Every structure is written in C-alpha cells, then in structure tokens.
Amino acid sequence: MSTTVKAAVFTETGAPPSIQDLVLPDPGPGEVRVRLTAAGVCHSDLSLSNGTLPQPWPAVLGHEGAGAVEAVGAGVTEVTPGQRVILNWAPPCRECWFCAQGEPHLCEHALDRAGRTYAELTDGTPVYPGLGTGAFAEATVVPAHAVVPLPDGVDPAVAAVLGCAVLTGWGAVANSARVREGQSAVVLGLGGVGLSLLQAARLAGADPLIAVDASPAKEELARALGATDFLVADGSLTKAVRALTGGRGADHAFEVVGSAAVVRSAWNATRRGGTVTVVGVGALDDEVSFNALELFHQARTVRGCVYGSSDPARDIPVLAELVRSGGLDLAAMVTDEIPLSGVPEAFERMRQGRGGRSLVRFGA
Known part of the structure; x- marks a missing residue:
C-alpha cells in the first residue's frame, strides 16, 4: 500500500521546484507517517538547493515541520495516530560517542536518513528527503524517533518554527x-533564526540587545x-556597537547569516574576552582569517x-512553556504564509534578505 501526496520536488542544483505527485510507502517498522499542517522555509533549505550544502536529487526539501501522526509502523510505541508532533531533522541515536557525552546535536547518525531514498515519483523515480524529513509535502514518512510530541497550549498552525528556527536561536x-542577565549582545542577521535568537536573548536579560541587518525595514x-x-549592517558597525557598549564591544555576538564577512564583523564588534557564536551555515570555500596577534591579544572565543546545541526531546517542552507564558511569540516571526506553490518565491525572499519566516500552510 502507498499514499500519494503533493510535494515540491527539486530535481537539480539551482533549479526551482515543481509541484508533483509523490508516492509515499506505508510506514515500515519503527516509522511513522505525518500529515503536515505547516512547514517553515529555512535558509538551510536554500543552502541545499543551491549547492552550498550537499544534496542528492531529486529531493523534497523542507525540514521545519509540524503535523499529526497519520499511521505508524510495527513496533512504534512513542506516538499514536492522531497525535500532534514536530519534526526533528537531526534525531540522535542515543548510542554513539557524541550522544554518550551529552552532545546529541552532534550525533554521528543524525543525518543518516538524508542519504537514503524514501519515496517515489509516479514514474518510479526514487526521491530523497531533504535533511531526512521532506517537509515540503502534504505528508512525509520518518523514523519514530524523528518526531517530538507537540505540547498542549501551542498553536499547531505556527508550531513548525519550533523544529528549527526557535530551537536553533x-x-x-x-x-x-x-548569556547571563545584564550582558550585552549583538545579533547579526534577522531571518527566522535571528528573530528567534533575539527573543531568547531578551528572555535571558541581555542589555543592551543590539539587532543588526542589511535591511532597515526589519527595525x-x-x-x-x-x-x-x-x-544597519555597514562599514560603521563596529564603532556603532562600541558606542552602545561603553566603548568595549559586546559581551556576545551572534552570526546568523552564514558568511565569512559577517563572522568577521561579529568578531570586530565583540569586546576583549567576549564570545562570538556562529549560527549561520556558510559555504565550504568562504574562509575567515585572523592574525595570530589578535587571537592572543583579544582573548575572544569563537x-x-x-542546531542550537539542543536536544529537542528535552528543549521543546521548555520552549512550549515559554510560548504558553507569552515569553516567546512564534506568530510574530512568520512574515509570510504561503501555499506549497509559494516555495520558490519564499526562496527568492531569502536570497534578497527580505522578511522573517515564510510558512507553508497545508489545507488552509
């Protein structure tokens, strides 16, 4: 038996997707089929599509998704049909060396699924799931440990952003x-992850909390x-950050673009002894350089x-409580709600640095 759904199918590097019928097999042992409610369009999807990150073709991209379990395979006890869940694109095995060290975000097997086909086109062509999830489709089939139950009190219409943007930020x-209360922080790049990070830094008590973007429209x-x-990100950024931080620079700088130039800007905007956290996914050949003297003299940490050094099973309940209490506003980060056919335009907005998170709504 199988299920046919509509999906945004990417067939080659740099080409936009086309909406096609995708044939999903019934979930096998240890697998579940999830009927998607929504899927966020993440910059990592753009990086997969343009070759910055490796991706075999054809593929259904999309890794930030939420929906309801539609069917389960043999041996699945973690979730049941009808249960609302969030997709976890980097599910830890809980057995490798990194998992044993308490670093499940570095699990050796987290992306094993991404290298195997999971569905077919109607002509029998095998299809790969982007980052193991394939969320730009009406439904997907994933391992049972790649879903996390959606806690009560979180709007399922926007819960998808918890699966990547919010967990990462x-x-x-x-x-x-x-980040500790009273420490200064600067966030460079205000896409979906950057906006999530901004909210998290506010909750941590960062002050001043400086937002930086190339687009003045995001202020x-x-x-x-x-x-x-x-x-606004320009040549005066370092001086401007120092002027807001007692002349020293920020205690923390977060790079959320994926660019060597922005990493360097984050470094320059940080005080001696401060910390630069690189969150954005950059290109293999986009190199950052530091001289030996400044590494010694500045005593900064890079x-x-x-994935936010996160463990979704542990952290999503914490985030859900922040949503319920009003500390995290998920809907505010969604600047564009789109149908599945709107994915190419969402990719173009990311290329141009416009807007926050685009959210594909299924069945709306």
Missing part, C-alpha cells in the same frame, strides 16, 4: 553562549521582539553552534 543563547519587528537598538 533559543539554543544558541541558552545552551551554547549561555520595527526587531524592536517589537526585544531589541533595545537597531543598526564557537560554532549546530
């Missing part, structure tokens, strides 16, 4: 950088989500941040 603040939203100051 909040985790960068709470798990990776561990109003940035301030609404907690920024005390807004700066750290990478994969």
Whole structure:
C-alpha cells in the first residue's frame, strides 16, 4: 500500500521546484507517517538547493515541520495516530560517542536518513528527503524517533518554527553562549533564526540587545521582539556597537547569516574576552582569517553552534512553556504564509534578505 501526496520536488542544483505527485510507502517498522499542517522555509533549505550544502536529487526539501501522526509502523510505541508532533531533522541515536557525552546535536547518525531514498515519483523515480524529513509535502514518512510530541497550549498552525528556527536561536543563547542577565549582545542577521535568537536573548536579560541587518525595514519587528537598538549592517558597525557598549564591544555576538564577512564583523564588534557564536551555515570555500596577534591579544572565543546545541526531546517542552507564558511569540516571526506553490518565491525572499519566516500552510 502507498499514499500519494503533493510535494515540491527539486530535481537539480539551482533549479526551482515543481509541484508533483509523490508516492509515499506505508510506514515500515519503527516509522511513522505525518500529515503536515505547516512547514517553515529555512535558509538551510536554500543552502541545499543551491549547492552550498550537499544534496542528492531529486529531493523534497523542507525540514521545519509540524503535523499529526497519520499511521505508524510495527513496533512504534512513542506516538499514536492522531497525535500532534514536530519534526526533528537531526534525531540522535542515543548510542554513539557524541550522544554518550551529552552532545546529541552532534550525533554521528543524525543525518543518516538524508542519504537514503524514501519515496517515489509516479514514474518510479526514487526521491530523497531533504535533511531526512521532506517537509515540503502534504505528508512525509520518518523514523519514530524523528518526531517530538507537540505540547498542549501551542498553536499547531505556527508550531513548525519550533523544529528549527526557535530551537536553533533559543539554543544558541541558552545552551551554547549561555548569556547571563545584564550582558550585552549583538545579533547579526534577522531571518527566522535571528528573530528567534533575539527573543531568547531578551528572555535571558541581555542589555543592551543590539539587532543588526542589511535591511532597515526589519527595525520595527526587531524592536517589537526585544531589541533595545537597531543598526544597519555597514562599514560603521563596529564603532556603532562600541558606542552602545561603553566603548568595549559586546559581551556576545551572534552570526546568523552564514558568511565569512559577517563572522568577521561579529568578531570586530565583540569586546576583549567576549564570545562570538556562529549560527549561520556558510559555504565550504568562504574562509575567515585572523592574525595570530589578535587571537592572543583579544582573548575572544569563537564557537560554532549546530542546531542550537539542543536536544529537542528535552528543549521543546521548555520552549512550549515559554510560548504558553507569552515569553516567546512564534506568530510574530512568520512574515509570510504561503501555499506549497509559494516555495520558490519564499526562496527568492531569502536570497534578497527580505522578511522573517515564510510558512507553508497545508489545507488552509
């Protein structure tokens, strides 16, 4: 038996997707089929489509999704049909060396699924799931441990952003950088992850909290989500940040673009002894350089941040409580609600740096 659904299918690097019929097999042992309610359009999807990140074709991209379990395979006890869930695109195995060290976000097997086909086109062509999830489709089939139950009190229409943008942004603040109340922070890049990070830094008590973006149009939203100051990314950024931080530079800088130039800007905007957290996914050949003297003299820390150093099973209930209490506003980050056919336009908005999160709504 199988299920046929509509999906945005990408067939080659750099080409836009087309809406096609996708044939999903019934879930096998240890698998579940999820009927999607919504899927966020993330910059990592753009990186997969343009070749910045490796991706076999044809593929259904999309990894930030939420929906309801429609069917379960043999042996699945974690979730039941009808249960609302969030997709986890990097499910930890709980057995490898990294998982044993308490670093499930670095699990050796988290992306194993992405390298295997999971469905077919109607002509029998095998299809790969982007980041193992394939969320730009009306439904998907994933391992049971790749879904996390959606806690009560969270609007399922916007819950998809918890699966990547919010986990990554909040985790960068709470798990990776561990921002303390009263520390200054600057956030460079205000897409979906950057806006999530901004909210998390506000919750942590960062002050001043400086938002930076190439687009002046994002100032109003940035301030609404907690920024005390807004700066346009230009050649005066370092001096402007220092002017807002007693001449020292920020205690924390978060790079959320995925660019060597922006990493360098984050470094320059940070005080001696401060911390730069690189959240954006950059290109393999986009190199950052530092001289040996400044590394010694500035005594700064530069750290990478994969998936917010998060464990979705642990952290999503925490985020749900913040949503219920009003601390996190998920809907405010969604600047465009689109049908499945709107994915190409959403990719173009990301390329141009416009808007926050685009959200594909299924069945709306």
